[in-house]
Amino acid sequence: MKDLLDIRKEIDGIDRQIVELFENRMVLTTQVAEYKISTGKAVFDKEREVSKLDSVAALAHSDFNSHGVRELFEHIMSVSRKRQYQLLTEHGKFAPTGFVEVKELDFTHAAAAFISASEEAAKSYFPEECGLQKCADWREACDVLQREEVNFAFLPMQDPTSGYVSANYNLVAEYGFYILEKYETSPQPKDRYLLISKDRVTLSGADKISICFEAPDACGSLYHLMSHLTYNNLNMNRIESIVISRDPLDYRFFMDLSGNLNDSAIKNAVLGLRDEARNFKILGNYR
Template sequence: MDLKDLRVEIDKVDKLIVELYEKRMDIASQVADYKIANGKKVYDKEREEAKLKAVGDMTHSEFNRVGIEELFSQLMSMSRKLQYQKLAEHGASGRLPFIRIDSLDYANCRVCYQGAEGAYSEIAMKKFFGKDVHSFHVETFRDAMAVLEDGSADYAVLPIENSTAGIVSEIYDLLTEYENYIIGEQIIEIRHCLMGLKGAQLSDIKTVYSHPQSLMQSSKFLSEHGDIKQISMKNNAFAAKKVAEDKDITQGAIGSSLAAEIYGLEVIQEGVNQADSNSTRFIIVTNQKVFLKGAGKISICMEIPHEAGSLYHMMSHFIYNNLNMTKIESRPIEDRNWEYRFFIDFDGNLEDSAVKNALRGLREEAKMLKILGNY
């Protein structure tokens, strides 16, 4: 047979495959009706594993076994998604434990941020809540999460990602540890300056203090002045405060010009971070399961089975429901070697039917799923 005839034969087989697929999905729809009527779960892991082995055993080569198991894995995945959709149509999509609110109470809230006065977190806070916000600062990110949990603050402002240095991994870990949730975000342009005591010149500076990320972001500038010793601090504002208190003209700090102003320091050089477009994304966190009307981004974290294809199948819920995933990060799970927790951002609102459908599927098939916020 020539290529044209072979393609004709393939077309005939494909037609049969389509007919059988539609027949299979019709039966899957009836399965969904039965499960709805009898309160059965959609996902039956043991049944699917047995099915994959059975169809694999029908093949005549290892290559075909792998292919047929992948094909049937997809068929069963589509069947589940149809069943989740039918559950939603019957009002069984499940209520999400988040309450929609129309606005935040800016006038009567207390907000905390990590660091000291002059920190970029303070700048982000005032940008989001306004200059007259009632606020206080704490020493660590964990402290910020803790004061939210005990009710000492209504909101906390925390950095989660920098456009050049990447994620703040500790924040991701704390979001899973504490029952606190993202209600908003604020992006701040980062423009570091080298500051020192009044009258200090660049040639005077022998030691510079700053946060490790700020030192990394300013690595080009610092490499050009290799005789300057670099010392890490928890926060840029703490660095500025130390320089001001030590009154040592050989000490400098890298941070915001606001920090220089607050601690009475002089800006020696502006823009020491090399990136022209350097921004940090801050999240606004609360201890209430609420989301603002019109919120358009959802953050979740999940743990998945430690087996081949798990992440692939989880991602299919976004594809099937036409949801745009904008970010995925992974963090190692403590005390479980080589297992990871995944953090995902995607477009949507918790009241959208497509979002409810995707979350229903993810919740059933993941080992753990937590909605971190809709904002």
């Protein structure tokens, strides 16, 4: 039997070669990024990746290794894409998100919809001159906002029994609204409310971001999309999903992150998710 230390020495030698080859490959993908920066071609090229995975998997000599090579290259290509998104951001190729930053919200001559569960909080949140309109539920408040009978909707963030936010966030996404602020009553109980509007506005100093996107019920689909968050060192505070189609099974994921849309880590992740996730939306960047 070979000595463990000797085997490990051989492994170390091979790993050095892998790192060298990886770095050579990254030099080439940087050149690909330069090409994409000047031509506007999308970073993610699914067709190329699928054919690459098939060709490298075919080079291996056993089913186990073939599977392993596939997994390894999925990861290598995902790292190469992330470097390309970084370069795009550094070259100012981040297409604006359309959010307008304001120092404070103007409630003069404004009206807001609320529901019974948010009445007391709405009265303490809005200045007296702001008109308040009572609605039966979240959906009615959204309809009233949609018809522009009010400028804002002020609604409880969570479902009171389950504590979930997904049904409410889903309405924000479906109506194409934005979350402008999260209001918490203090000290206890800490009830949370959302200020919602049709305007894509963000308050200065916003440090929370809500996003949503869709992903199929396929092995690794969420894992790959979430790697844009981990790779950019982003902190995720919440993840919830709802089923949006049963056949085939598709999910819409809702995530709350810490950060501001001007942070380069957020820009990198947004570039990646925009490119690779279906129906990616930023629901709000708020405090």
